[in-house]
Amino acid sequence: MKEIAKAYEASQFEDEIYKKWEKSGAFSGGAKANSKKTPFSIMMPPPNATGTLHLGHATMLALEDTMIRYKRMAGFDALWIPGTDHAAIATQSVVEKKLQSEGIKNPREELGREKLLAEIRKFVEKSQGTIRNQVKKMGSSCDWTREKYTFSDEMNESVNELFKMMYDDGLIYRGGRIVNWDPKMQTTVADDEIEYVEEKAEFYTFKYGPFEISTSRPETKFGDKYVVMHPDDKRYKKFKHGDTFECEWINGNITATIIKDKAVDPKFGTGVMTITPWHDLTDFEISQRHDLDKEQVIGYDGKLLEIAGEFAGMKISDARPKIVAKLAEKGLLVKVDENYIHNTAKSYRGQGQIEPQIMEQWFVDVNKKVVDWKGKKLSVKEVLQDTVKTGMINIIPENSEKIYFHWIDNLRDWCISRQIWWGHRIPVFHKNGEMKVSVTSPGKDWEQDPDTLDTWFSSGLWTFSTLGWPKKTEDLMRFTPSDVLETGYDILFFWVARMILMSTYALRKSGFSEEKSIPFKNVYLHGLIRDIHGKKMSKSRPETCIDPLDMIAKYGTDAVRLSLMIGSTPGNDMRLYEEKIGGYRNFVNKIWNGSRFVMMNLDENSSLDPKTFSRADKWILTRLNEIIKKVTKSLDNYQFSEAGTTIYDFFWGDYCDWYVEMSKVKKNSAVLKHVLETSLKLMHPFMPFVTEAVWADLNSTLLITESWPELNKKFNFESESEELERIIEVVTAIRSLRAESKVDATKKIHAIIYAHEDLKLVEEKSEIIKRLANLGELEISKDGEKIDKAISTFVKDIEIYLPLADLIDFEVEKIRIQKEIENLENFLKSLQTKLNNPGFVKNAKPEVIEQEENKEREASQKIEKLKIQLTNLQ
């Protein structure tokens, strides 16, 4: 006989159970050939191979594992492909910092490309192992035999292949454009990867010929020789477009040209500005429109160039005050506003100050119509819109779709080249000014472009490259499109939209139908996890951070999973705090202890025979059917919080607190076991470890491969349970009465109910009552006599309340019926109004009208019935 632990120690079970699952092959969905089951697949959003698992990952893993386990039990070939992401900029930045802390001041110069890449590779390999273990810690039932990495050789092949396809289609082009240059990381940064930080800065107004112009960036103004104003601005009517004038400027005289352009806001400042096309997007666009000269002022290293004259070679921060001083000396400084608030652009990754620059970069043209889509040629932008608009892809929560469309409307060409080393190298080769795009190197004397691709370019292929594309593998044919993409709403644009773009383009090109070329059918966006004050958890404030691994060590994986899923609805942020996890740990323990108790009370001879069912048995079985229905429906509708709460309430409130307690008086072992087993199945997707641990003591099979419970029609005893519900109502009334009269006798209320209903049926019970009534006073002082504990407690209450119960019963029933009649009559009235409305009759579908008529009939029948009941009572 095993020693029975008082509490469930998660750490003693979890690793062992995970190994058992892995060994059983349960994770490899659809691995069997010729499977007739319906496929269900999820590609895990790959965590960065840089660090450790955070709460965002934990949430994602918990939700996806719940879906996968549910579908697996429900008879699908459930495939969940795990992987890691090389996260180009983030990883290189981390490793460079690490090397710097080890004394290598400038890793890129000192080590060179190959050696630095080797360092990064070494680092990634190590942290991949860490991530893998942490994913396992969460209980993730993903198929490790199909694990993928965004920077593997196969992935590289897929990326190169796609690049070439897009290039050949003219979708990828090279051009000089304003890009967001990060002088710190020496690379470009995508628009989406920029954060604007509000800063107080000095805002200068200078004299510029006959005008006054304002700027917060005097250091860019050296080359400014165009002065721009709105064409309709009356103040400057006398100046004509194209007019020139001489004026004194920073380094001597210049010739300025007047340009009229609508981009200027006449209400801002003086309504006049000078432009710096090389370092500002708006200015660049103006200069493109009027075909103006563009001059570089700031170098890629963030220092001023020759054009700055005496200031050349200086850093911006050093040069700015000196330039202002010089202009002031010349009498050109009009005023300084020191409280000017403006937004400065910072890199989302490295927090470096962004300096717009014109550079030759690679772009994806989002407006070129090259995709064969439903009989037309569409641009990738149009396909992005169509997939969601037509419901081919369903985004949860629904309102995210609006955000998605809004983003697409503002979408510009996507700059895909990056000047860092860690990442997929652009498959472009150069030889003596010649250029060739090729999947593999065209020859020894060809040199590959030094730039790499934006990490989202390769991540965009994730859903189909993980299945083997461009090879038409069995997996690709079977599992595309995947069923759900589950991720945080913060990367809807970064990633989700790009996957749709890449997948539809690549798979249409490979001959897949429109329906088969989308990356996924559903997108489920979870919210961000915040701390108890609703603040974002950030690494810079470690006290706000909750480490999922610490929590797992302390409370167990199941508790962590539940606390991340319950109370979280799609698209909404959720606050997490340790007490919440502790609460769910208590639930895990409740399952363990409840199950222990049931196991100790099992009777092997008992069988599930409706003839032996007491009312309590019928009630719990009916309830169980309701719960199966509700949990299944919630899971099918991605309502994980709802499903989790439902089963939590049922197991703790109905099963443990009511039914198991009742069974201490009178038990049906078979029902006890049946309900426990079914509950374990229902709970398994949410809390796989504890349910599997308990299951192991009940059965020799593995719970993970058991099938999902179905409704058992034989166990629907609604008419009987209705009666029981009524008794519960009576007892509720007793409770409130007891509170009023302050009778100081509390006992488990379910015992009363049980006795109450059974007293009418079982004569032996009244024997017991009599016996105890003979004792006279039933009030027993705390240190009083010892009487038979097995019966005394509940009988005491019954003795006191039973006479009252009948009275209350009568009154409660009367009020209840009256109220119900009233409600039904109102309901009926509203139905009749609706049915008499000619507009409704004319426009509604016939089946809707029929439905309403049925409702009407049912309601009036019920009213009749209730009225008879009421008369009988009076």
Next chain:
RNA sequence: GGGCAAUUAGCUCAGUUGGUUAGAGCGCCACAUUGACAUUGUGGAGGUCACAAGUUCGAAUCUUGUAUUGCCCACCA
């Protein structure tokens, strides 16, 4: 400036087609506890469902407006 949301008990949050008396967990108060479980049980207090108007027999739920909070996008020299 444009857009998206949120506002329900002291705290954190559910509440999906409008329907009996608005729920849970935590916290608080009282009581119980030789029990499978103090990681427990029972009961209680605590809500003008942000505010206002409207639709309806009936509104936390639908409409409009107001307030507050949060987020996203764009960005002006």
